[in-house]
Amino acid sequence: MSQAAEQPSSRLADALLRAPAAEDPSDQPWAYRGWAALLVSLFIAYHTVALLQHTTPAAGLAERFNRKLAGILRSGAYMRATSSVQSWAMFAPNPHRTNQFLQVRVVTQAGEELDLLHDIYGRRDYPYFFYDRMGKINRRLIEQERYQSPYAAWVCREWARTHGGEAPVRVNFTKMWTKVPPPAKAIATMGFDPFELKLHKEDLKGFDCATTPHAQLPNDIRARYGFAPLPEGAFVDIEQNTWHDRAEAKARILQRRRAVDTTRGGAEGKGKAPEGAQSDEPPAPEGDADEPALPAEGGGNEGGNEGGGADGGGD
Amino acid sequence: MLAALLAPAKAPAVDLSAHMSLATGALWLGLGCALAFFLIRPELWRRLWLERVDPRPAGLFRIVFGVVVLWTLLDLIPLLRFLFTDEGLWLPAMARKNYGGELRRLWDPEHGFEHWWSLIPALWAKFSLFHLRADPAFVWAVFALTCASVTAMILGVKTRLSTLLSWFLVNTFYSYSPIFYSGGDTVLRVFLFLGLLTRWGEAYSLDAWWRRKRELLAGSVVVPALRKIPAWPLRLMMLQLAIIYCATGSLKSGLTWFDGTALYYALSLDHFYRHPVQIQVATFLHMIGFLPLSTWVTKAWETLFPLALVGLALRRFEREASAGTWPKVQAWRRALSYALVAAVIGALAYVGGLTAWYYYSPGEGPVPLTREQAQALVAAGVLAFPALLVGSYLWLRARRPRQHAWVLRWLCGKRLWLGVGVIMHLVIDVAMNVGTFVQVMLAVYIPWLSGAEVDAAWRTLMSRPLAEGEGARPKHKPGWKASLLRPLDRLRHRGPREPYVVHHAADEASIRRVALLRMWDLGARLHFETDSSVPAGALVVTAPGEKTRQVGAEAGRALLPILPGFWWLYPWCLAPGLRALAGRAVLRTFDLR
Numbered sequence: 066m067s068q069a070a071e072q073p074s075s076r077l078a079d080a081l082l083r084a085p086a087a088e089d090p091s092d093q094p095w096a097y098r099g100w101a102a103l104l105v106s107l108f109i110a111y112h113t114v115a116l117l118q119h120t121t122p123a124a125g126l127a128e129r130f131n132r133k134l135a136g137i138l139r140s141g142a143y144m145r146a147t148s149s150v151q152s153w154a155m156f157a158p159n160p161h162r163t164n165q166f167l168q169v170r171v172v173t174q175a176g177e178e179l180d181l182l183h184d185i186y187g188r189r190d191y192p193y194f195f196y197d198r199m200g201k202i203n204r205r206l207i208e209q210e211r212y213q214s215p216y217a218a219w220v221c222r223e224w225a226r227t228h229g230g231e232a233p234v235r236v237n238f239t240k241m242w243t244k245v246p247p248p249a250k251a252i253a254t255m256g257f258d259p260f261e262l263k264l265h266k267e268d269l270k271g272f273d274c275a276t277t278p279h280a281q282l283p284n285d286i287r288a289r290y291g292f293a294p295l296p297e298g299a300f301v302d303i304e305q306n307t308w309h310d311r312a313e314a315k316a317r318i319l320q321r322r323r324a325v326d327t328t329r330g331g332a333e334g335k336g337k338a339p340e341g342a343q344s345d346e347p348p349a350p351e352g353d354a355d356e357p358a359l360p361a362e363g364g365g366n367e368g369g370n371e372g373g374g375a376d377g378g379g380d
Numbered sequence: 381m382l383a384a385l386l387a388p389a390k391a392p393a394v395d396l397s398a399h400m401s402l403a404t405g406a407l408w409l410g411l412g413c414a415l416a417f418f419l420i421r422p423e424l425w426r427r428l429w430l431e432r433v434d435p436r437p438a439g440l441f442r443i444v445f446g447v448v449v450l451w452t453l454l455d456l457i458p459l460l461r462f463l464f465t466d467e468g469l470w471l472p473a474m475a476r477k478n479y480g481g482e483l484r485r486l487w488d489p490e491h492g493f494e495h496w497w498s499l500i501p502a503l504w505a506k507f508s509l510f511h512l513r514a515d516p517a518f519v520w521a522v523f524a525l526t527c528a529s530v531t532a533m534i535l536g537v538k539t540r541l542s543t544l545l546s547w548f549l550v551n552t553f554y555s556y557s558p559i560f561y562s563g564g565d566t567v568l569r570v571f572l573f574l575g576l577l578t579r580w581g582e583a584y585s586l587d588a589w590w591r592r593k594r595e596l597l598a599g600s601v602v603v604p605a606l607r608k609i610p611a612w613p614l615r616l617m618m619l620q621l622a623i624i625y626c627a628t629g630s631l632k633s634g635l636t637w638f639d640g641t642a643l644y645y646a647l648s649l650d651h652f653y654r655h656p657v658q659i660q661v662a663t664f665l666h667m668i669g670f671l672p673l674s675t676w677v678t679k680a681w682e683t684l685f686p687l688a689l690v691g692l693a694l695r696r697f698e699r700e701a702s703a704g705t706w707p708k709v710q711a712w713r714r715a716l717s718y719a720l721v722a723a724v725i726g727a728l729a730y731v732g733g734l735t736a737w738y739y740y741s742p743g744e745g746p747v748p749l750t751r752e753q754a755q756a757l758v759a760a761g762v763l764a765f766p767a768l769l770v771g772s773y774l775w776l777r778a779r780r781p782r783q784h785a786w787v788l789r790w791l792c793g794k795r796l797w798l799g800v801g802v803i804m805h806l807v808i809d810v811a812m813n814v815g816t817f818v819q820v821m822l823a824v825y826i827p828w829l830s831g832a833e834v835d836a837a838w839r840t841l842m843s844r845p846l847a848e849g850e851g852a853r854p855k856h857k858p859g860w861k862a863s864l865l866r867p868l869d870r871l872r873h874r875g876p877r878e879p880y881v882v883h884h885a886a887d888e889a890s891i892r893r894v895a896l897l898r899m900w901d902l903g904a905r906l907h908f909e910t911d912s913s914v915p916a917g918a919l920v921v922t923a924p925g926e927k928t929r930q931v932g933a934e935a936g937r938a939l940l941p942i943l944p945g946f947w948w949l950y951p952w953c954l955a956p957g958l959r960a961l962a963g964r965a966v967l968r969t970f971d972l973r
Contacts, residue, residue, distance in 0.1 A: 116623065
C-alpha cells in the first residue's frame with residue numbers, strides 16, 4: 066500500500082480506534098422546546114400530584130382536600146388505567162404476630178371429609194428457596210373473607226374436574242393459627258420450635274357445592290373433559306348486568322308498560338282500572354347498581370385498603 | 381403529602397367539622413404555592429425534569445428490570461392454570477364482574493361490545509384479555525407472547541413497541557385478579573408504566589447497536605455516540621421510589637416499630653423465614669440489641685428517604701454554583717420563591733398543629749401537655765425543622781468547609797441512602813422469602829445512577845485490585861486491622877488490567893469493522909494495532925499473558941470475558957461442540973472472519 070493511502074487509514078484508525086468515545090453531537094441541553102415542553106410539563110405535574118394524592122392516606126383533616134383533589138384529577142381512574150394503583154403497607158402498622166393457615170376440606174358424595182392439604186402448616190420444605198404464592202393466597206383467604214366463597218367454588222369445580230365430573234357436597238374451612246411468642250419469652254428458651262407452638266383452630270363458614278355461585282363445573286369445561294352436561298338449572302350463575310342485559314330488561318319493562326297501558330285503556334273504556342296495574346316488575350338496573358362483591362383491585366401488598374389486619378400487615 | 385401523613389390513618393373518629401374547611405383551604409393554598417414556585421422559577425423546573433441525560437443508566441435499568449419481570453412471570457408458571465384460566469379460581473364472568481372495571485358493563489359474552497368505541501373506555505379502565513377469554517390454550521399463548529415481548533424489551537429490539545406490548549400483556553395478568561399480589565408485583569407494575577415513558581432503548585440495546593453500526597459502516601469518522609434521553613421519566617422513577625419508602629416508613633406506626641420488636645416478629649413468621657433455625661438466630665440478635673436497633677434504623681431510613689432527593693438537588697446546586705453554571709435570577713423572583721416555600725411549610729404547620737389538637741390525648745403523652753400546647757409544639761416543630769436544617773447547612777457552608785463537604789458527600793450522598801437500602805434488601809433476601817420483591821427493589825435503584833457512575837462500575841468490574849503498596853494503595857502491617865481493611869482496599873484501589881490486543885488490517889473496511897468492537901467494550905479493555913500481515917476483515921486477538929495470537933472463531937471466543945453483551949454465551953463455551961459456535965457468533969456480529 067502506498068504511503069499516501071496509508072496516511073488517511075492511519076488517521077481513520079486513530080479517530081475510530083483510539084480517540085475518546087464521542088459525545089451526543091446535539092448541543093441542545095433541553096429535551097423539549099415550546100409546546101412540547103409545555104405539554105410534557107403538564108403531564109409531569111399531573112402525574113406527580115396524582116401520585117402524591119393517591120399514596121397519601123385520605124384521613125383526618127386532609128380528608129376533604131384529598132377527596133376533592135382526587136375528584137378533580139380523577140386520579141383513581143388514571144392510576145387504574147396506567148396500572149399504577151399502589152399501597153405500601155408492608156409489615157404495617159405492625160408485622161403479623163400470628164401464623165395463620167386455612168385448612169380446606171371437602172365432604173364427598175360418600176359422606177367422607179378429606180383435608181386437601183392446601184395450608185402450609187408443617188408441610189413446607191426447608192430451606193425455603195422457591196417462592197410459594199399458594200401459601201400467601203391461603204393466608205389471604207383468612208385476612209379477606211370475601212375470597213372464601215370463590216375459593217370454595219373453585220374447590221368444588223376442581224374436585225368435579227378431577228373426579229369424573231362428580232362434585233363434592235360441601236367445602237369446609239378451618240382457621241388455624243399459632244402465636245409467635247414475645248421476645249422476652251423466646252429469649253428465656255433461646256428461640257422456639259414453631260411447630261411446638263399451640264395450634265389454635267376455629268371452624269369457619271362452609272360452602273355447599275350445589276348452591277354456591279359458580280361452584281358447579283360449567284358445561285363448556287365438562288365438554289372439554291368428556292363429562293355429561295349438568296342437569297338443567299344446576300349451574301348457579303351470577304348476575305352479570307352487561308349492556309345487553311340492561312337493554313333486554315328495559316325492553317321487557319317497556320313491553321310490560323305498553324301491555325299495561327293497553328289493558329288500562331281497555332279497562333278505562335269499561336270505567337275501571339285492573340287490580341295491580343302498577344307493575345311489580347323490578348326496575349331496570351341502572352348505572353352502578355351492580356357493584357363488585359369482592360375487593361376491588363388493590364395496590365401494594367394486600368390489595369386496596371386491605372393491608373394489615375388487626376394483627377398486622379404482610380409483606 | 382406530609383400534611384396527609386400527619387393525619388393518623390387509624391385514629392379514633394373525631395368530629396373535625398369545625399376546622400375542616402380551614403384545613404382544606406390551607407392545603408389548597410399549600411398546593412397552589414408549590415405549583416406557583418415553579419412558575420416563578422421555571423429554570424428550576426427545566427433542570428429538574430426537561431434536561432437530557434446519559435442513556436446508559438436507563439439502558440441498564442431496562443435489562444435488569446426486564447430480567448426481574450421475566451423471572452416473576454416464569455415464577456407464575458406453576459399457578460398459571462389456577463390463577464388465570466377458566467379451570468382455575470375464577471370463571472371469567474366472576475373475574476370480570478369483580479375486577480373487570482367498566483368491561484363488565486361494556487361487553488357481553490354472547491353479543492360482544494355494544495359499539496366499537498366501547499373498547500376505548502374498556503381499555504381505559506382495568507383491562508385484561510382474560511376477562512374476555514380464559515381457556516387454558518389461550519392463556520398459555522398469551523403467556524408465551526408476554527415472555528417473548530419482555531425478552532424483546534430486555535434485548536432492546538423495537539424497544540418502544542416491545543415495552544408497550546410488555547406493559548399491556550403483563551397487566552393482562554395483573555388485572556385479572558389481585559388475589560396473588562405481593563409487594564414486589566406492585567413495584568413491578570408501577571415501574572413498568574414509568575418504563576413505558578422512558579427512552580430506555582438508547583443504550584445497551586440491539587436498536588442502538590444496529591443504528592450505530594449502520595452509521596459507522598456508512599462512513600462516520602467517529603464512533604457514533606449514544607443519544608441522550610429526556611430525564612423526566614427517570615426522575616419520576618426516583619420520586620416513586622422515595623414515595624414507596626416514605627409511605628411504608630410512615631405507615632409502620634404500630635407499637636412493634638417503636639419498641640423494637642418488629643423485625644423479631646417478621647423474621648419469626650412461618651410464611652417468610654428460609655429455615656426455622658433462623659428463629660434462634662433472630663432471638664439471639666434481638667437479645668443483644670441488634671434487631672431492635674435495626675428496627676429503628678429501618679423505620680427512620682424509610683421515612684426519611686425523600687431526603688436523598690433533597691441531597692441530590694443540593695449536590696447538583698453546589699456543583700453548578702462552583703462551576704458558575706447555576707442560572708442567575710432576579711432578586712424579586714428569588715425572594716418570592718422563598719416566600720412560596722415558606723407558605724407551603726406554613727400551611728403544613730397549621731394543619732399539623734390542628735391535627736395535634738384534635739388527636740392528642742393529654743393523659744397519654746410522656747410529658748403532661750394540654751391540647752393547645754401540643755398544637756403549638758407540632759406547629760413550631762414543622763416550622764422549625766426545615767428552618768433548622770437550612771440554617772445549619774448555611775452555617776456549615778460558610779464556617780465549616782470540611783464538615784460541609786462531609787455532609788454533602790455522606791448525608792446528602794446516594795452512597796448512604798442507597799447503600800443502606802442495598803444492605804437491607806440483601807439481608808431480607810437471605811433471611812426471608814418474599815418472592816422477587818428484593819430483586820425488583822434493587823433494580824429500581826439503577827435510575828439513581830449517572831452515566832459516569834455506570835461507566836465507572838463497568839471499568840471497576842473489568843479492573844484488577846492494586847497490590848499492597850502499588851499506586852495509592854497503602855501497605856498495612858500484618859494483623860487484624862490489615863485483614864479487615866484488605867477487602868475494602870481491594871475494592872477502592874483498582875488499576876487497569878492488561879489490554880486485549882486486536883490486530884487488524886490497514887484497509888478502511890477492516891478498521892470500521894474492528895471499531896464496532898468498541899461499542900461493546902464497556903470496560904475499555906481493547907487495544908488496537910494495525911498489522912499489514914492480517915488479512916482484510918479478519919479478527920486476530922492476543923489475550924493478556926498469551927504469546928500466541930487467536931484467529932477467527934477462537935479470537936471471537938477469547939473476547940467473551942470482556943464484552944458483557946456476550947456473557948450469555950459463556951455456557952456455550954462449556955460444551956465442546958458449541959465453543960466454536962460462540963466464537964463464530966461474535967465474529968458474525970461484527971461482520972469479521
